[in-house]
Amino acid sequence: MIEIRVEGAGFDYPDGTCALQQVDALIPASSTVALAGPNGAGKTTLARLLNGLLVPTRGRVVLDGIDTSQVPASRVAGLVGYVFQNPRRQVFASTVAEEVSFGPRNLGRSETQVEAAVQAALEELDLSSRAGCHPYELSQSELRRVALASVLSMQTPVLILDEPTASLDGADQERLLRVMAGLRRRGATVLVITHDMDFVAEECERMLVLRGGRVAADGPPEVVFAAGPGPGLERPAVWRVAQALDRPGVLRSAALLESLRPGPGA
Amino acid sequence: MISVEKLYFAYPGASEATLRDVSFRVDAGEAIALVGAAGAGKSSLLRVLAGFVPSLVRGERRGRLHLDGMDPGTARPADRVRRAGLLFSDPSSQLSGICPSVREEVAWGLGNLGVPRQEMKARVNGVLARLGLEALAERSPFTLSGGQQQRVALAAVLALAPRVLLLDEPVAMLDPQGRHEVLQAALDLAREGHVVLWATPHLEEAASFSRWLVLHQGTLVHDGPAAIPPSHGALEAPWTRLARKADGFGLWRGPWPVREDQAVEGLRR
Numbered sequence: 395m396i397e398i399r400v401e402g403a404g405f406d407y408p409d410g411t412c413a414l415q416q417v418d419a420l421i422p423a424s425s426t427v428a429l430a431g432p433n434g435a436g437k438t439t440l441a442r443l444l445n446g447l448l449v450p451t452r453g454r455v456v457l458d459g460i461d462t463s464q465v466p467a468s469r470v471a472g473l474v475g476y477v478f479q480n481p482r483r484q485v486f487a488s489t490v491a492e493e494v495s496f497g498p499r500n501l502g503r504s505e506t507q508v509e510a511a512v513q514a515a516l517e518e519l520d521l522s523s524r525a526g527c528h529p530y531e532l533s534q535s536e537l538r539r540v541a542l543a544s545v546l547s548m549q550t551p552v553l554i555l556d557e558p559t560a561s562l563d564g565a566d567q568e569r570l571l572r573v574m575a576g577l578r579r580r581g582a583t584v585l586v587i588t589h590d591m592d593f594v595a596e597e598c599e600r601m602l603v604l605r606g607g608r609v610a611a612d613g614p615p616e617v618v619f620a621a622g623p624g625p626g627l628e629r630p631a632v633w634r635v636a637q638a639l640d641r642p643g644v645l646r647s648a649a650l651l652e653s654l655r656p657g658p659g660a
Numbered sequence: 661m662i663s664v665e666k667l668y669f670a671y672p673g674a675s676e677a678t679l680r681d682v683s684f685r686v687d688a689g690e691a692i693a694l695v696g697a698a699g700a701g702k703s704s705l706l707r708v709l710a711g712f713v714p715s716l717v718r719g720e721r722r723g724r725l726h727l728d729g730m731d732p733g734t735a736r737p738a739d740r741v742r743r744a745g746l747l748f749s750d751p752s753s754q755l756s757g758i759c760p761s762v763r764e765e766v767a768w769g770l771g772n773l774g775v776p777r778q779e780m781k782a783r784v785n786g787v788l789a790r791l792g793l794e795a796l797a798e799r800s801p802f803t804l805s806g807g808q809q810q811r812v813a814l815a816a817v818l819a820l821a822p823r824v825l826l827l828d829e830p831v832a833m834l835d836p837q838g839r840h841e842v843l844q845a846a847l848d849l850a851r852e853g854h855v856v857l858w859a860t861p862h863l864e865e866a867a868s869f870s871r872w873l874v875l876h877q878g879t880l881v882h883d884g885p886a887a888i889p890p891s892h893g894a895l896e897a898p899w900t901r902l903a904r905k906a907d908g909f910g911l912w913r914g915p916w917p918v919r920e921d922q923a924v925e926g927l928r929r
Contacts (some may be wrong), residue, residue, distance in 0.1 A: 434808050562698070592797075631920055
């Protein structure tokens with residue numbers, strides 16, 4: 395159960411380009427939080443500060459009381475798993491099973507633990523029958539699932555998912571929801587970088603909106619969407635459909651459908 | 661402008677063909693959504709149309725293919741790039757990786773074609789303006805966000821002024837405003853006489869196109885106005901998910917919606 399505190403953190407590239415101005419945020423332990431914002435707002439930079447790939451050039455990031463700039467990056471990597479948007483950036487081993495066991499083995503888990511974690515992750519993502527395959531034999535969907543499985547198998551207390559719903563078809567969407575439910579059950583802290591506001595509305599209890607390298611909004615989706623998410627972002631499709639059906643402010647599909655069900659008197 | 665007849669394509673060593681018996685025709689000035697779930701064959705079809713097979717991507721291609729009067733598979737690269745421009749779905753694999761500024765990145769392909777300096781300047785400026793990239797012109801592509809890089813990659817393709825634009829999920833990394841702007845730019849280009857083929861798994865994007873080519877497991881299952889063929893349950897939009905859930909509640913009748921207003925209408929009944 396890990397809480398993340400971001401205290402005045404900012405980042406400049408060596409050439410002086412400022413990617414993140416100054417961010418203060420608290421991501422409570424075991425919460426699922428969306429990181430939204432227009433392109434160039436600093437979402438990916440902030441996510442990289444959280445998992446130790448980058449160290450802030452000002453301010454600090456504190457994970458479970460540990461200042462990320464004061465410990466080796468490997469220590470942070472053991473706490474925070476990062477699933478990249480593009481699986482080709484991530485997958486490199488010669489079989490699916492090897493790929494998925496790399497993370498936990500690297501973290502020094504015992505072989506028995508590694509085996510159990512790999513099996514569970516492959517099963518969760520319907521990849522058990524593909525364990526012996528070379529990643530190049532896989533479809534795009536399977537490759538994305540391997541990238542996700544190889545982070546799940548590390549069982550890190552914190553996960554960052556970068557645009558997990560982009561290019562997903564129906565079956566993959568179902569699998570992702572299953573994974574999200576599993577992460578909630580085991581108390582993981584999850585940060586989702588996304589432009590998919592319907593996913594935010596359905597799955598996240600909080601959303602952090604970045605704009606121009608600063609926090610523009612921070613609160614439950616209901617509150618942020620009621621105020622209007624601001625330029626570069628839109629409200630969920632379900633919100634708009636609900637509006638058109640005289641159910642203003644409804645964000646989640648289950649709530650909308652419940653409200654449309656004919657009542658006992660109808 | 662494009663004519664494809666009984667196109668078949670298989671990657672080397674693959675047990676199954678990626679594209680099977682694909683036939684369609686496209687006229688100049690048409691903007692078409694190439695719709696399909698992940699793995700349907702969208703990117704492979706675009707690569708074949710761009711002439712990457714067999715010179716850059718190996719594999720077995722059969723069937724007839726004509727694009728602006730030539731077969732792009734056998735044309736010289738310089739002839740090919742003036743006719744068909746392919747935007748990759750991953751901008752980082754498209755950008756040269758060696759240009760210090762966005763402006764030079766966009767000019768890179770023109771330099772390779774030997775376009776005179778004055779004309780190059782005018783074309784680069786025109787494309788940067790069209791895609792709203794003027795403010796980023798002197799920035800290093802390395803310091804840009806994913807969405808900004810995706811726009812720069814598109815600018816580099818447009819600078820070559822190909823008659824056929826093959827765009828592979830061109831706005832996957834853009835925010836809603838950026839998506840809208842790039843979509844409008846693509847529709848404008850079609851009105852100016854270009855062909856635009858816009859590949860996407862997202863019905864929200866496809867909804868802006870009047871003609872859809874729907875791919876499913878390598879075959880063309882629909883060519884016509886926006887519609888989801890009944891066999892094709894995998895295509896997703898927030899409102900198709902809503903309609904499916906509504907079906908579970910006994911609140912949905914009729915075909916799956918392909919636009920948001922159809923979802924509203926369906927639920928009003």
